[in-house]
Amino acid sequence: MENRVTRNKEGSTPEPAATTEELKTRVAEFVRTRVMPLEPVLDAGGPAAAAALRELQAAAKEADLWALPLPAELGGQGLDLARYALLAEAEGASDHGPAALGSAPLLDATMLWRHGSDRVRTLYPRRLTAGELRACYAMTDPDTPGTDPYLTATRAEEQPDGSWTLSGRKWFTSHAAEADLVTVLARTDGRPGDRTGLSLLVVPTSAPGFRVVRELPVLGASGQWEIEFDRVRMDADHLLGERGQALAIAAERLQLGRTLRCLRWLGQAQRAFDLMCARVNSRTGSRGPLGSHQLVQSHVFESLLALRTTRPLVHEAVAGISAGRDAHVEVGLAKVAAARMLQQVADAAIQIHGAAGLGPDTPLPALYRSGRTARILDGPDELHITGVARRVLRAYGG
Numbered sequence: 001m002e003n004r005v006t007r008n009k010e011g012s013t014p015e016p017a018a019t020t021e022e023l024k025t026r027v028a029e030f031v032r033t034r035v036m037p038l039e040p041v042l043d044a045g046g047p048a049a050a051a052a053l054r055e056l057q058a059a060a061k062e063a064d065l066w067a068l069p070l071p072a073e074l075g076g077q078g079l080d081l082a083r084y085a086l087l088a089e090a091e092g093a094s095d096h097g098p099a100a101l102g103s104a105p106l107l108d109a110t111m112l113w114r115h116g117s118d119r120v121r122t123l124y125p126r127r128l129t130a131g132e133l134r135a136c137y138a139m140t141d142p143d144t145p146g147t148d149p150y151l152t153a154t155r156a157e158e159q160p161d162g163s164w165t166l167s168g169r170k171w172f173t174s175h176a177a178e179a180d181l182v183t184v185l186a187r188t189d190g191r192p193g194d195r196t197g198l199s200l201l202v203v204p205t206s207a208p209g210f211r212v213v214r215e216l217p218v219l220g221a222s223g224q225w226e227i228e229f230d231r232v233r234m235d236a237d238h239l240l241g242e243r244g245q246a247l248a249i250a251a252e253r254l255q256l257g258r259t260l261r262c263l264r265w266l267g268q269a270q271r272a273f274d275l276m277c278a279r280v281n282s283r284t285g286s287r288g289p290l291g292s293h294q295l296v297q298s299h300v301f302e303s304l305l306a307l308r309t310t311r312p313l314v315h316e317a318v319a320g321i322s323a324g325r326d327a328h329v330e331v332g333l334a335k336v337a338a339a340r341m342l343q344q345v346a347d348a349a350i351q352i353h354g355a356a357g358l359g360p361d362t363p364l365p366a367l368y369r370s371g372r373t374a375r376i377l378d379g380p381d382e383l384h385i386t387g388v389a390r391r392v393l394r395a396y397g398g
Helices: 020-044 046-062 081-092 106-115 118-123 125-130 246-282 294-322 328-358 364-374 381-396
Strands: 005-007 014-016 135-138 155-158 164-174 181-187 198-204 210-215 224-234
Touching (some): 020 081, 106 118, 106 125, 155 181, 164 198, 198 224, 198 246, 246 294, 246 364
Antiparallel strands (some): 155 164, 164 224, 181 198
16 A cells, blocks of 8 residues: 655655554544543534534644644645545544544545636635535435435526526435535426426625524434524526536535445444444343353343444445445445444343433433434435346346
8 A cells, every 4th residue: 555645744754644554543532531531511502512623633633643634735634535545434433523623624625626616616625624604415305215315495596697596495414514615416307206407606605695594403303403594695607517427526525425435334333343242342231241141142142243244335335336336236235234234233222221221321312323323314224225126137038
Protein backbone atom coordinates (compact mmCIF):
# COMPACT_ATOMS: atom_id res chain seq x y z
CA MET A 1 0.00 0.00 0.00
CA GLU A 2 1.33 3.42 -0.87
CA ASN A 3 1.76 5.88 1.97
CA ARG A 4 0.72 9.48 1.77
CA VAL A 5 3.49 12.03 2.34
CA THR A 6 3.11 14.82 4.86
CA ARG A 7 5.43 17.56 6.11
CA ASN A 8 6.81 17.83 9.60
CA LYS A 9 5.89 20.71 11.88
CA GLU A 10 8.76 22.80 10.56
CA GLY A 11 7.19 22.48 7.10
CA SER A 12 10.39 21.44 5.37
CA THR A 13 11.28 17.75 5.45
CA PRO A 14 8.80 15.31 3.89
CA GLU A 15 7.80 12.41 6.11
CA PRO A 16 6.00 9.18 5.18
CA ALA A 17 2.41 9.27 6.37
CA ALA A 18 1.00 6.62 8.66
CA THR A 19 0.00 3.28 7.23
CA THR A 20 -3.69 2.46 7.16
CA GLU A 21 -3.30 0.14 10.16
CA GLU A 22 -1.61 2.90 12.14
CA LEU A 23 -4.33 5.34 11.16
CA LYS A 24 -6.99 2.83 12.23
CA THR A 25 -5.37 2.55 15.65
CA ARG A 26 -5.20 6.31 16.04
CA VAL A 27 -8.79 6.80 14.86
CA ALA A 28 -10.05 4.11 17.25
CA GLU A 29 -8.19 5.72 20.13
CA PHE A 30 -9.55 9.18 19.28
CA VAL A 31 -13.13 7.92 19.08
CA ARG A 32 -12.80 5.88 22.27
CA THR A 33 -11.10 8.52 24.42
CA ARG A 34 -12.38 11.80 22.97
CA VAL A 35 -15.73 11.23 21.23
CA MET A 36 -17.45 8.54 23.30
CA PRO A 37 -17.13 10.37 26.63
CA LEU A 38 -18.95 13.34 25.08
CA GLU A 39 -21.81 11.33 23.56
CA PRO A 40 -24.38 12.40 26.20
CA VAL A 41 -23.65 16.06 25.43
CA LEU A 42 -23.61 15.51 21.66
CA ASP A 43 -26.83 13.48 21.75
CA ALA A 44 -28.65 16.24 23.64
CA GLY A 45 -28.12 18.80 20.86
CA GLY A 46 -28.22 22.54 21.30
CA PRO A 47 -25.41 25.05 21.90
CA ALA A 48 -23.49 22.76 24.27
CA ALA A 49 -23.41 20.01 21.65
CA ALA A 50 -22.27 22.43 18.95
CA ALA A 51 -19.45 23.70 21.18
CA ALA A 52 -18.37 20.14 22.05
CA LEU A 53 -18.33 19.17 18.38
CA ARG A 54 -16.19 22.18 17.48
CA GLU A 55 -13.67 21.20 20.16
CA LEU A 56 -13.53 17.65 18.85
CA GLN A 57 -13.05 18.85 15.29
CA ALA A 58 -10.20 21.12 16.34
CA ALA A 59 -8.60 18.20 18.17
CA ALA A 60 -8.98 15.97 15.10
CA LYS A 61 -7.26 18.56 12.92
CA GLU A 62 -4.45 18.90 15.46
CA ALA A 63 -4.03 15.12 15.46
CA ASP A 64 -3.89 15.04 11.63
CA LEU A 65 -6.98 12.83 11.49
CA TRP A 66 -9.26 15.36 9.80
CA ALA A 67 -11.18 14.57 6.59
CA LEU A 68 -9.25 11.39 5.82
CA PRO A 69 -11.47 10.20 2.91
CA LEU A 70 -12.17 13.64 1.40
CA PRO A 71 -10.40 14.40 -1.92
CA ALA A 72 -7.07 16.19 -1.61
CA GLU A 73 -8.19 18.87 -4.08
CA LEU A 74 -10.93 19.80 -1.62
CA GLY A 75 -8.58 19.97 1.36
CA GLY A 76 -9.02 16.40 2.57
CA GLN A 77 -6.36 13.75 3.00
CA GLY A 78 -7.31 11.75 -0.07
CA LEU A 79 -7.66 8.20 1.27
CA ASP A 80 -9.43 6.17 -1.40
CA LEU A 81 -12.52 4.18 -0.46
CA ALA A 82 -10.71 0.84 -0.23
CA ARG A 83 -8.26 2.19 2.35
CA TYR A 84 -10.77 4.35 4.19
CA ALA A 85 -13.04 1.31 4.58
CA LEU A 86 -10.37 -0.35 6.72
CA LEU A 87 -10.68 2.36 9.37
CA ALA A 88 -14.30 3.47 8.87
CA GLU A 89 -15.52 0.85 11.35
CA ALA A 90 -13.40 2.38 14.09
CA GLU A 91 -14.56 5.87 13.18
CA GLY A 92 -18.21 4.83 13.07
CA ALA A 93 -18.23 3.06 16.44
CA SER A 94 -19.80 6.30 17.65
CA ASP A 95 -22.56 7.99 15.68
CA HIS A 96 -20.63 11.23 16.19
CA GLY A 97 -17.29 9.89 14.97
CA PRO A 98 -17.64 10.92 11.30
CA ALA A 99 -18.67 14.49 12.20
CA ALA A 100 -15.90 14.82 14.79
CA LEU A 101 -13.25 13.55 12.35
CA GLY A 102 -14.49 15.48 9.31
CA SER A 103 -15.66 12.50 7.25
CA ALA A 104 -19.36 13.31 7.46
CA PRO A 105 -19.32 15.75 4.46
CA LEU A 106 -17.92 13.10 2.09
CA LEU A 107 -21.17 12.47 0.22
CA ASP A 108 -22.23 16.12 -0.06
CA ALA A 109 -18.82 17.56 -0.89
CA THR A 110 -18.07 15.00 -3.60
CA MET A 111 -21.57 15.24 -5.07
CA LEU A 112 -21.32 19.04 -5.36
CA TRP A 113 -17.78 18.77 -6.73
CA ARG A 114 -18.69 16.23 -9.41
CA HIS A 115 -22.04 17.63 -10.51
CA GLY A 116 -22.12 21.27 -9.49
CA SER A 117 -21.70 24.32 -11.69
CA ASP A 118 -18.43 26.25 -11.58
CA ARG A 119 -19.95 28.62 -9.03
CA VAL A 120 -21.26 25.82 -6.80
CA ARG A 121 -17.86 24.14 -6.95
CA THR A 122 -16.21 27.40 -5.94
CA LEU A 123 -18.61 28.24 -3.11
CA TYR A 124 -19.24 25.03 -1.21
CA PRO A 125 -17.16 21.80 -1.43
CA ARG A 126 -13.93 23.12 0.09
CA ARG A 127 -15.79 24.88 2.89
CA LEU A 128 -17.72 21.68 3.62
CA THR A 129 -14.45 19.77 3.81
CA ALA A 130 -12.96 22.37 6.15
CA GLY A 131 -15.95 22.09 8.49
CA GLU A 132 -16.97 25.70 7.86
CA LEU A 133 -20.33 24.66 6.38
CA ARG A 134 -22.73 21.79 7.02
CA ALA A 135 -25.00 20.25 4.39
CA CYS A 136 -27.97 17.89 4.31
CA TYR A 137 -29.93 15.99 1.68
CA ALA A 138 -33.73 16.18 1.35
CA MET A 139 -35.40 13.51 -0.74
CA THR A 140 -38.75 12.37 0.71
CA ASP A 141 -41.99 14.37 0.80
CA PRO A 142 -44.24 13.89 3.87
CA ASP A 143 -46.68 10.98 3.57
CA THR A 144 -45.02 9.86 0.34
CA PRO A 145 -43.19 6.51 0.22
CA GLY A 146 -39.47 7.17 0.35
CA THR A 147 -38.98 4.13 -1.86
CA ASP A 148 -40.88 5.80 -4.73
CA PRO A 149 -39.22 9.12 -5.64
CA TYR A 150 -41.43 9.42 -8.72
CA LEU A 151 -44.25 10.56 -6.42
CA THR A 152 -42.27 13.66 -5.43
CA ALA A 153 -44.54 16.71 -5.44
CA THR A 154 -42.06 19.35 -4.25
CA ARG A 155 -41.71 21.56 -7.32
CA ALA A 156 -39.11 23.92 -8.73
CA GLU A 157 -40.26 26.32 -11.44
CA GLU A 158 -37.86 28.00 -13.82
CA GLN A 159 -38.26 31.78 -14.04
CA PRO A 160 -37.77 33.93 -17.15
CA ASP A 161 -34.30 34.99 -15.96
CA GLY A 162 -33.24 31.33 -15.55
CA SER A 163 -33.48 31.28 -11.74
CA TRP A 164 -35.61 28.75 -9.87
CA THR A 165 -38.45 29.05 -7.37
CA LEU A 166 -38.89 26.07 -5.06
CA SER A 167 -42.02 25.13 -3.07
CA GLY A 168 -42.86 22.05 -1.04
CA ARG A 169 -41.98 20.07 2.08
CA LYS A 170 -39.46 17.35 2.94
CA TRP A 171 -39.15 15.22 6.03
CA PHE A 172 -36.73 12.87 7.76
CA THR A 173 -33.96 15.17 6.63
CA SER A 174 -30.91 14.49 8.78
CA HIS A 175 -29.31 17.45 10.58
CA ALA A 176 -31.45 19.99 8.70
CA ALA A 177 -31.66 22.36 11.68
CA GLU A 178 -27.87 22.88 11.71
CA ALA A 179 -27.33 22.81 7.94
CA ASP A 180 -26.13 25.73 5.83
CA LEU A 181 -27.06 23.97 2.58
CA VAL A 182 -29.70 21.45 1.58
CA THR A 183 -29.73 19.52 -1.69
CA VAL A 184 -33.38 19.01 -2.64
CA LEU A 185 -35.04 16.48 -4.94
CA ALA A 186 -37.76 18.42 -6.77
CA ARG A 187 -40.00 18.06 -9.77
CA THR A 188 -38.99 20.44 -12.55
CA ASP A 189 -41.24 18.88 -15.21
CA GLY A 190 -44.36 16.71 -15.33
CA ARG A 191 -46.62 15.59 -12.51
CA PRO A 192 -46.17 13.38 -9.42
CA GLY A 193 -45.93 9.81 -10.62
CA ASP A 194 -44.18 10.64 -13.89
CA ARG A 195 -40.93 8.69 -14.30
CA THR A 196 -39.09 11.72 -15.64
CA GLY A 197 -38.77 15.38 -14.68
CA LEU A 198 -36.89 15.15 -11.36
CA SER A 199 -33.92 17.41 -10.64
CA LEU A 200 -31.61 18.28 -7.75
CA LEU A 201 -31.15 21.85 -6.54
CA VAL A 202 -28.73 23.27 -3.99
CA VAL A 203 -30.50 25.58 -1.53
CA PRO A 204 -28.78 27.80 1.06
CA THR A 205 -30.85 27.53 4.22
CA SER A 206 -30.45 31.28 4.74
CA ALA A 207 -32.65 31.91 1.67
CA PRO A 208 -36.00 33.62 2.35
CA GLY A 209 -38.80 31.08 2.43
CA PHE A 210 -36.80 28.20 3.93
CA ARG A 211 -38.22 27.03 7.27
CA VAL A 212 -37.58 24.23 9.72
CA VAL A 213 -41.09 22.97 10.51
CA ARG A 214 -40.42 20.51 13.34
CA GLU A 215 -38.09 17.92 14.72
CA LEU A 216 -38.98 14.27 14.08
CA PRO A 217 -37.48 12.17 16.90
CA VAL A 218 -36.71 8.63 15.76
CA LEU A 219 -37.52 6.23 18.61
CA GLY A 220 -36.85 9.15 20.94
CA ALA A 221 -33.56 10.28 19.37
CA SER A 222 -33.06 13.67 17.72
CA GLY A 223 -31.44 14.46 14.40
CA GLN A 224 -34.28 14.21 11.84
CA TRP A 225 -36.36 17.17 10.71
CA GLU A 226 -39.26 18.29 8.55
CA ILE A 227 -38.52 21.37 6.43
CA GLU A 228 -40.51 23.65 4.16
CA PHE A 229 -39.74 25.70 1.04
CA ASP A 230 -42.11 28.60 0.36
CA ARG A 231 -41.17 29.97 -3.05
CA VAL A 232 -37.48 29.85 -2.20
CA ARG A 233 -35.51 31.49 -4.98
CA MET A 234 -32.18 30.09 -6.26
CA ASP A 235 -29.85 31.18 -9.00
CA ALA A 236 -29.82 29.18 -12.23
CA ASP A 237 -26.38 27.78 -11.46
CA HIS A 238 -27.68 26.02 -8.32
CA LEU A 239 -29.23 23.28 -10.40
CA LEU A 240 -27.10 20.18 -9.77
CA GLY A 241 -26.18 18.28 -12.90
CA GLU A 242 -28.55 18.34 -15.86
CA ARG A 243 -32.24 19.11 -15.60
CA GLY A 244 -34.20 15.89 -15.14
CA GLN A 245 -31.13 13.80 -14.21
CA ALA A 246 -31.61 13.74 -10.42
CA LEU A 247 -32.03 10.00 -10.03
CA ALA A 248 -28.74 9.18 -11.76
CA ILE A 249 -26.89 11.43 -9.30
CA ALA A 250 -28.95 10.11 -6.38
CA ALA A 251 -28.14 6.50 -7.29
CA GLU A 252 -24.42 7.26 -7.25
CA ARG A 253 -24.76 8.92 -3.87
CA LEU A 254 -26.98 6.21 -2.39
CA GLN A 255 -24.67 3.31 -3.26
CA LEU A 256 -21.70 4.97 -1.58
CA GLY A 257 -23.79 6.28 1.31
CA ARG A 258 -25.32 2.91 2.11
CA THR A 259 -21.92 1.25 2.03
CA LEU A 260 -20.45 3.84 4.39
CA ARG A 261 -23.35 3.28 6.76
CA CYS A 262 -22.74 -0.48 6.68
CA LEU A 263 -19.10 0.08 7.65
CA ARG A 264 -20.18 2.27 10.56
CA TRP A 265 -22.80 -0.26 11.65
CA LEU A 266 -20.05 -2.88 11.79
CA GLY A 267 -18.13 -0.59 14.13
CA GLN A 268 -21.18 -0.07 16.34
CA ALA A 269 -21.93 -3.80 16.43
CA GLN A 270 -18.33 -4.52 17.40
CA ARG A 271 -18.72 -2.00 20.21
CA ALA A 272 -21.86 -3.77 21.45
CA PHE A 273 -20.11 -7.15 21.20
CA ASP A 274 -17.14 -5.87 23.21
CA LEU A 275 -19.47 -4.56 25.91
CA MET A 276 -21.30 -7.89 26.02
CA CYS A 277 -18.11 -9.92 26.40
CA ALA A 278 -16.79 -7.59 29.09
CA ARG A 279 -20.06 -7.99 30.98
CA VAL A 280 -19.96 -11.77 30.66
CA ASN A 281 -16.43 -11.89 32.06
CA SER A 282 -17.12 -9.51 34.95
CA ARG A 283 -20.39 -10.93 36.33
CA THR A 284 -20.69 -13.81 38.78
CA GLY A 285 -23.95 -14.87 40.39
CA SER A 286 -25.04 -17.50 42.86
CA ARG A 287 -24.91 -20.08 40.08
CA GLY A 288 -21.39 -19.23 39.03
CA PRO A 289 -19.75 -17.00 36.40
CA LEU A 290 -22.09 -15.64 33.74
CA GLY A 291 -19.85 -17.05 31.03
CA SER A 292 -20.42 -20.60 32.25
CA HIS A 293 -24.08 -20.58 31.17
CA GLN A 294 -24.74 -22.19 27.79
CA LEU A 295 -27.43 -19.68 26.82
CA VAL A 296 -24.98 -16.85 27.43
CA GLN A 297 -22.37 -18.65 25.35
CA SER A 298 -24.97 -18.97 22.60
CA HIS A 299 -25.49 -15.18 22.56
CA VAL A 300 -21.73 -14.70 22.24
CA PHE A 301 -21.44 -17.27 19.45
CA GLU A 302 -24.40 -16.03 17.41
CA SER A 303 -23.26 -12.41 17.71
CA LEU A 304 -19.74 -13.25 16.61
CA LEU A 305 -21.10 -15.31 13.73
CA ALA A 306 -23.25 -12.40 12.61
CA LEU A 307 -20.30 -10.01 12.73
CA ARG A 308 -17.88 -12.33 10.95
CA THR A 309 -20.30 -13.26 8.16
CA THR A 310 -21.49 -9.70 7.53
CA ARG A 311 -18.07 -8.04 7.31
CA PRO A 312 -17.06 -9.78 4.03
CA LEU A 313 -20.37 -8.78 2.41
CA VAL A 314 -19.74 -5.13 3.26
CA HIS A 315 -16.20 -5.25 1.89
CA GLU A 316 -17.49 -6.88 -1.31
CA ALA A 317 -19.65 -3.79 -1.76
CA VAL A 318 -16.62 -1.58 -1.10
CA ALA A 319 -14.61 -3.48 -3.71
CA GLY A 320 -17.37 -3.19 -6.30
CA ILE A 321 -17.79 0.55 -5.86
CA SER A 322 -14.01 1.10 -5.78
CA ALA A 323 -13.65 -0.78 -9.08
CA GLY A 324 -16.43 1.25 -10.69
CA ARG A 325 -18.64 -1.80 -11.22
CA ASP A 326 -22.42 -2.00 -10.89
CA ALA A 327 -22.58 -2.94 -7.22
CA HIS A 328 -26.35 -2.88 -6.68
CA VAL A 329 -26.47 -6.54 -5.65
CA GLU A 330 -23.46 -6.27 -3.34
CA VAL A 331 -24.72 -3.06 -1.72
CA GLY A 332 -28.22 -4.48 -1.27
CA LEU A 333 -26.92 -7.64 0.38
CA ALA A 334 -24.58 -5.66 2.62
CA LYS A 335 -27.22 -3.15 3.67
CA VAL A 336 -29.78 -5.76 4.74
CA ALA A 337 -27.18 -7.97 6.43
CA ALA A 338 -25.49 -5.12 8.31
CA ALA A 339 -28.74 -3.59 9.55
CA ARG A 340 -30.00 -6.95 10.81
CA MET A 341 -26.64 -7.76 12.33
CA LEU A 342 -26.43 -4.52 14.30
CA GLN A 343 -29.92 -5.02 15.70
CA GLN A 344 -29.14 -8.66 16.59
CA VAL A 345 -25.82 -7.98 18.32
CA ALA A 346 -27.13 -4.94 20.23
CA ASP A 347 -30.17 -6.93 21.33
CA ALA A 348 -27.97 -9.78 22.60
CA ALA A 349 -25.76 -7.34 24.48
CA ILE A 350 -28.81 -5.78 26.14
CA GLN A 351 -30.08 -9.23 27.11
CA ILE A 352 -26.75 -10.08 28.74
CA HIS A 353 -26.71 -6.77 30.65
CA GLY A 354 -30.27 -7.25 31.88
CA ALA A 355 -31.94 -4.13 33.27
CA ALA A 356 -28.63 -2.24 33.08
CA GLY A 357 -28.77 -2.59 29.31
CA LEU A 358 -32.02 -0.63 29.18
CA GLY A 359 -30.84 2.40 31.11
CA PRO A 360 -28.60 5.41 30.53
CA ASP A 361 -25.36 3.92 31.87
CA THR A 362 -24.37 2.15 28.64
CA PRO A 363 -24.66 3.10 24.95
CA LEU A 364 -26.65 -0.07 24.24
CA PRO A 365 -30.10 1.57 23.93
CA ALA A 366 -28.69 3.95 21.31
CA LEU A 367 -26.93 1.12 19.49
CA TYR A 368 -30.12 -0.93 19.43
CA ARG A 369 -32.10 2.06 18.19
CA SER A 370 -29.56 2.52 15.37
CA GLY A 371 -29.97 -1.12 14.39
CA ARG A 372 -33.75 -0.96 14.34
CA THR A 373 -33.93 2.27 12.36
CA ALA A 374 -31.25 0.96 9.96
CA ARG A 375 -33.78 -1.56 8.67
CA ILE A 376 -36.03 1.28 7.43
CA LEU A 377 -33.92 4.38 6.80
CA ASP A 378 -31.77 4.42 3.65
CA GLY A 379 -34.23 1.99 2.10
CA PRO A 380 -36.24 -0.61 4.04
CA ASP A 381 -35.20 -4.26 3.98
CA GLU A 382 -38.03 -5.07 1.59
CA LEU A 383 -36.75 -2.61 -1.05
CA HIS A 384 -33.28 -4.16 -1.08
CA ILE A 385 -34.55 -7.75 -0.94
CA THR A 386 -36.83 -7.35 -3.93
CA GLY A 387 -34.27 -5.26 -5.83
CA VAL A 388 -31.50 -7.81 -5.39
CA ALA A 389 -33.78 -10.75 -6.20
CA ARG A 390 -35.00 -9.13 -9.42
CA ARG A 391 -31.46 -8.42 -10.61
CA VAL A 392 -30.36 -11.96 -9.84
CA LEU A 393 -33.36 -13.50 -11.60
CA ARG A 394 -32.85 -11.30 -14.67
CA ALA A 395 -29.31 -12.62 -14.95
CA TYR A 396 -30.68 -16.17 -15.03
CA GLY A 397 -33.29 -15.23 -17.61
CA GLY A 398 -30.73 -14.96 -20.40
